[in-house]
Amino acid sequence: EAPFRLADYAPPAFDITHVDLDFRLDRTETRVLARLSIRPRGTATVLELVGDELVLAGLSLDGAPLAADAFTATPSLLTVRAVPDRPFLLEIETVIDPSANTKLMGLYRSTGAYCTQCEAEGFRRITYFLDRPDVLSVYTTRIEALKSEAPLLLANGNPGAHGDIPGSGRHFAVWHDPFPKPSYLFALVAGDLGAVKDSFTTMSGRKVDLAIYCEHGKEARCLYAMDALKRSMRWDETAFGREYDLDVFNIVAVSDFNMGAMENKGLNIFNDKYVLADPNTATDVDYANVEGVIAHEYFHNWTGNRITCRDWFQLCLKEGLTVFRDQEFSSDMRSRAVKRIADVRTLQARQFPEDGGPLAHPVRPEIYHEISNFYTPTVYEKGAEVVRMLQTILGEDGFRRGMDLYFNRHDGDAATIEDFLACFAEATGEDLTQFSLWYSQAGTPQVAARGEFDARHRRYRLTLAQSIPATPGQPVKRPMQIPVRFGLIGPNGEDLDFASVSGARVDGDVIHLTAASQTVTFEGVSTRPVPSLLRGFSAPVRLAIDASAEDLLFQVRADRDPFNRWQAAQTLAMRSLVAGASATAEGRNGAAEPALIDALGAVLDDEKLEPAFRAQVLQIPSEADIAREIGENVDPDAVAASRKRLRLAIVSSLGPRLLAVHTALGAEQSYSPDAGNAGVRALRNAVLDLMVASGSRAAVGAAVWQFETADNMTDRLAALAALCHAALPERLSALHTFHEAYRSDPLVLDKWLTLEASVPAPETLDRVKALLAHPSFAASNPNRVRALVGGFASLNQAQFNRADGAGYDFVADFVLDLDRRNPQTAARLLVAFRSWRSMEPVRRAAAEAALRRIASAPKLSPDTLDIVTRTLA
Ligand code: B3K
Ligand code: ZN
Numbered sequence: 001e002a003p004f005r006l007a008d009y010a011p012p013a014f015d016i017t018h019v020d021l022d023f024r025l026d027r028t029e030t031r032v033l034a035r036l037s038i039r040p041r042g043t044a045t046v047l048e049l050v051g052d053e054l055v056l057a058g059l060s061l062d063g064a065p066l067a068a069d070a071f072t073a074t075p076s077l078l079t080v081r082a083v084p085d086r087p088f089l090l091e092i093e094t095v096i097d098p099s100a101n102t103k104l105m106g107l108y109r110s111t112g113a114y115c116t117q118c119e120a121e122g123f124r125r126i127t128y129f130l131d132r133p134d135v136l137s138v139y140t141t142r143i144e145a146l147k148s149e150a151p152l153l154l155a156n157g158n159p160g161a162h163g164d165i166p167g168s169g170r171h172f173a174v175w176h177d178p179f180p181k182p183s184y185l186f187a188l189v190a191g192d193l194g195a196v197k198d199s200f201t202t203m204s205g206r207k208v209d210l211a212i213y214c215e216h217g218k219e220a221r222c223l224y225a226m227d228a229l230k231r232s233m234r235w236d237e238t239a240f241g242r243e244y245d246l247d248v249f250n251i252v253a254v255s256d257f258n259m260g261a262m263e264n265k266g267l268n269i270f271n272d273k274y275v276l277a278d279p280n281t282a283t284d285v286d287y288a289n290v291e292g293v294i295a296h297e298y299f300h301n302w303t304g305n306r307i308t309c310r311d312w313f314q315l316c317l318k319e320g321l322t323v324f325r326d327q328e329f330s331s332d333m334r335s336r337a338v339k340r341i342a343d344v345r346t347l348q349a350r351q352f353p354e355d356g357g358p359l360a361h362p363v364r365p366e367i368y369h370e371i372s373n374f375y376t377p378t379v380y381e382k383g384a385e386v387v388r389m390l391q392t393i394l395g396e397d398g399f400r401r402g403m404d405l406y407f408n409r410h411d412g413d414a415a416t417i418e419d420f421l422a423c424f425a426e427a428t429g430e431d432l433t434q435f436s437l438w439y440s441q442a443g444t445p446q447v448a449a450r451g452e453f454d455a456r457h458r459r460y461r462l463t464l465a466q467s468i469p470a471t472p473g474q475p476v477k478r479p480m481q482i483p484v485r486f487g488l489i490g491p492n493g494e495d496l497d498f499a500s501v502s503g504a505r506v507d508g509d510v511i512h513l514t515a516a517s518q519t520v521t522f523e524g525v526s527t528r529p530v531p532s533l534l535r536g537f538s539a540p541v542r543l544a545i546d547a548s549a550e551d552l553l554f555q556v557r558a559d560r561d562p563f564n565r566w567q568a569a570q571t572l573a574m575r576s577l578v579a580g581a582s583a584t585a586e587g588r589n590g591a592a593e594p595a596l597i598d599a600l601g602a603v604l605d606d607e608k609l610e611p612a613f614r615a616q617v618l619q620i621p622s623e624a625d626i627a628r629e630i631g632e633n634v635d636p637d638a639v640a641a642s643r644k645r646l647r648l649a650i651v652s653s654l655g656p657r658l659l660a661v662h663t664a665l666g667a668e669q670s671y672s673p674d675a676g677n678a679g680v681r682a683l684r685n686a687v688l689d690l691m692v693a694s695g696s697r698a699a700v701g702a703a704v705w706q707f708e709t710a711d712n713m714t715d716r717l718a719a720l721a722a723l724c725h726a727a728l729p730e731r732l733s734a735l736h737t738f739h740e741a742y743r744s745d746p747l748v749l750d751k752w753l754t755l756e757a758s759v760p761a762p763e764t765l766d767r768v769k770a771l772l773a774h775p776s777f778a779a780s781n782p783n784r785v786r787a788l789v790g791g792f793a794s795l796n797q798a799q800f801n802r803a804d805g806a807g808y809d810f811v812a813d814f815v816l817d818l819d820r821r822n823p824q825t826a827a828r829l830l831v832a833f834r835s836w837r838s839m840e841p842v843r844r845a846a847a848e849a850a851l852r853r854i855a856s857a858p859k860l861s862p863d864t865l866d867i868v869t870r871t872l873a
Contacts, residue, residue, distance in 0.1 A: 113191025320383020499524025805846025
C-alpha cells in the first residue's frame with residue numbers, strides 16, 4: 001500500500017461540526033447511530049468517510065434514506081455521491097461486535113466491561129468518519145445498556161440526562177462534551193465497576209468531581225492514583241497556569257489495553273498497571289510509574305486535547321511536549337537528579353538503539369505506512385529531549401513565555417510543529433531555524449570533545465565536533481544547534497572562573513555548538529580544568545571525550561553536577577566492560593579495575609549523597625547497553641561474561657562495605673512509597689543484587705530471608721530478582737512460592753512471568769515456552785504478552801540472542817501467531833529485532849532467517865509487515 005507523506009497534507013473537504021452518537025450496547029451486536037452535522041469547506045460534492053471492519057445498517061441524509069445508487073459502502077469506506085453544497089445532516093447506522101474485537105481498537109470488552117480505544121485510528125471501527133485529527137467536533141453521546149450488566153455508563157464531557165427504559169431492564173445516560181475535539185479522543189465505558197471519588201477545586205474556584213473506576217474489590221489500590229491526579233492538577237496550574245475545564249474528570253482502569261493509557265477528553269482510560277498500587281502488590285517503580293502516567297494523561301488535557309495535532313506526523317507536538325511536562329512534574333515531586341538519570345537511562349536504552357538501527361526516524365516523521373508503529377521512543381522520549389533543549393536555550397522564563405503564547409494562540413486548534421516553534425521564536429526573539437532540524441533529522445549526533453590547556457597564557461581551548469550518522473532515507477545531515485551545558489572543574493572541585501570566552505555563543509553555562517566543528521577558547525583560566533560537558537544531559541547526543549581515567553574518577557567524586565558524577569562512573573564502567581568483552585571473545589581475562597571500584601566504593605559510603613543516587617551509580621551498564629556501545633559483531637555471551645566479571649570484582653573488593661550498607665539500611669520504618677523512603681530500598685536492593693551475584697552463602701541467605709520476610713512488594717521482588725539474575729537454584733522454590741501467593745493477581749504475576757523469562761540460563765527458553773500454556777498466562781492480554789515474551793526478548797540478551805537461533809525462532813513464531821489477533825502488540829514485540837545487524841555473523845544470519853520467515857508469511861497485518869520490512873531493509 002502507498003505510504004502517507006507529510007508533504008501530501010491537504011485540509012479536509014468537509015467539517016463535521018457536531019457528532020451525536022447513540023450506542024445500543026450489546027455484547028455481540030452493538031448498534032451505533034451517528035448523526036453527523038457536516039459542512040462543506042469548498043466545492044467537493046463527493047463525501048468519503050473511512051471505516052474499518054464496519055457493517056452499514058442504515059444511511060440517510062437530512063432525514064431521507066439514501067437510494068442505493070447514491071452511495072457505496074465497503075467495510076472500510078463509505079462514499080456518498082452528490083452531497084449538498086450547504087450544511088447537511090448525515091445519519092449512519094453501523095453494527096459492531098465488541099466481543100470479537102481482539103485488536104483492542106475501537107469498542108471492545110475487557111473483563112466484562114465495554115470500553116474504547118480510538119487513538120490513532122480506532123474511531124473508524126465504530127462508525128464511518130473523517131477519522132483524522134484536524135476534524136474537530138462537539139460530541140453528544142447517548143449510551144443505552146442492560147442495567148444489570150452495565151450499571152455505570154460513561155463518555156466524554158459532562159453528564160446529562162439519564163434514566164431507566166421501563167420494562168426493558170435497560171437504562172441510558174447522555175454525556176455532552178462542549179470542547180470540539182478530534183475523533184481519536186472519543187471514549188465510552190460501560191460496565192459494573194467499583195470507584196473511588198474525590199474532588200478538586202481549581203485555581204479559579206471551580207469544583208471538579210473526580211472518580212477512578214476499577215474492578216470491584218480493587219478500590220483501595222486506586223487511592224495513590226487519585227492523590228497523584230490531584231497533585232497533577234495543582235502542578236499544571238502552578239507550573240504552566242493551566243486549569244481543568246470540565247465539571248468531572250473520570251479515569252477507568254481496564255486490564256486489556258494495548259498501551260499505557262489514553263487521554264480521552266474527561267474520560268481517561270488506563271491500563272490498570274498504571275493505576276493500581278498498594279504496598280503489597282506494587283513496587284516503588286510501579287508507584288513512580290503510576291504517578292508519571294496519571295500526570296502525563298492529565299497534562300494532555302492542554303497539550304493534546306485543547307491543542308491537538310493537525311495530522312499524525314505532528315504526533316510529537318503532543319507527545320514529546322507532554323512527556324517533558326510529566327518528567328518535570330515527577331522531578332518536582334521527587335529527586336530531580338535521580339529522575340534525570342532514570343530518564344536518560346530510558347532514553348539510552350530505548351531510543352538510542354532505535355535511532356541507530358533500521359527503524360530510525362525523525363522526531364517528526366515525514367512518511368509512514370502504519371501510524372500505530374510511530375508511537376516510539378523517538379517521538380516520545382527524544383521528542384521530550386527536544387523540548388528540554390528548547391528550555392535550555394531560551395532559559396526558563398523565555399520558555400514559559402513561549403508556552404503561554406502557544407496556549408493562548410492555539411487553544412482550539414489542530415496545530416503543527418511550525419506553529420509551536422513560531423511561538424517561542426516570537427516570544428523570545430530567538431531564531432530557531434537551525435534548531436528545527438532536531439525535528440527533521442534522525443540519528444543520534446556524536447559530539448567529540450578535546451581540551452587543551454595552555455598554562456603560560458592561562459588559556460583553555462575546547463574543540464567540539466559534531467557528526468550525525470546516516471539513517472534510512474537520510475544519507476547526509478546538516479550540523480545542528482546543540483546546547484552543551486558545561487563547567488570547568490578546578491582541583492578543589494569548584495567550577496573555575498574565566499575572564500572571557502570566544503569561538504562560540506556561550507550563555508552562562510551553555511555553549512551553543514552550531515557548526516560541524518568549533519573551538520571555544522576560554523581566557524583567564526588559572527589552572528588545568530577537568531571539563532564537565534553535557535551537564536544534566538543537555539542534549540540527546542553521544543559524547544566522545546578522550547578523558548583520562550583520572551579525570552573521570554575525579555568527576556565521580558567532585559563534579560557538582562550529579563548527572564555527570566553518575567555519567568563519569570558509567571563511562572568508566574563501560575570502558576572496562578567493553579574491554580572485558582573483547583578480552584573474553586579473544587579468550588583472555590579482562591583486567592580488574594581497582595580505581596573504578598574505589599570510586600564506586602566512595603559513592604557507596606558517601607552519606608551526604610541521596611541513597612537513590614548511590615543506587616543509580618552502583619547499577620553498572622546493562623548487557624544491552626554494553627552491546628550498543630560495542631556496536632558491531634556483538635557476542636552476547638562475551639558481553640554477559642564481562643558484566644558478570646566486573647560485578648564479581650566489585651563484590652570481592654567492596655564486600656564488607658556492601659554488607660555494612662545493607663545492614664545499616666535494614667532497620668527501616670514502615671513502608672511508604674515516597675521518594676526518600678523508596679531511595680533507601682533502591683540502595684539496599686542494588687547492594688543485595690551485587691552481593692547475591694557472588695553466590696556467597698551469606699548473601700543468598702540474606703536474599704532468601706528478605707524474600708520470605710519482606711512486608712512490601714519492592715523488597716520481596718528485589719530479593720527474588722537477585723536470585724533470578726544470578727540464576728541460583730534457590731530461585732526455583734522462591735518463584736513457586738511467589739506464584740502461589742499471588743495466583744489470583746494477574747498484575748503481580750506479570751512480575752513473576754518477567755523474572756522467569758529473564759533468568760540467564762539455557763533452560764529459560766523451554767521454561768518460557770512451557771509458560772505459554774500456564775493458566776496464569778493469556779496470549780489475549782497484552783500485559784501478559786509483554787511480561788513473558790517481551791521480557792524474554794528485551795531483558796534476556798544472551799538467551800534471546802542464542803547462537804542457535806532458537807530465541808529468535810520462538811519470538812518469530814509467537815509474533816506470527818499473535819499477529820492474527822492483535823497486530824499492534826505483535827508488531828511491538830517484533831521491534832526486539834531492531835539491532836540484529838550488530839550481532840556477530842552466526843547470530844546475524846539466524847536473526848535474518850527468522851525475519852525473512854515472518855516477511856514471507858501470508859496475510860501479515862499492516863503493522864507487522866511495516867516493522868519487518870523496515871527491519872530488513
Ligand atoms: N496518546 C496515547 C497513545 C495511544 C497510542 C495508540 N496506538 C497515550 C499517551 O501517549 O498518552
Ligand atoms: Zn501521551
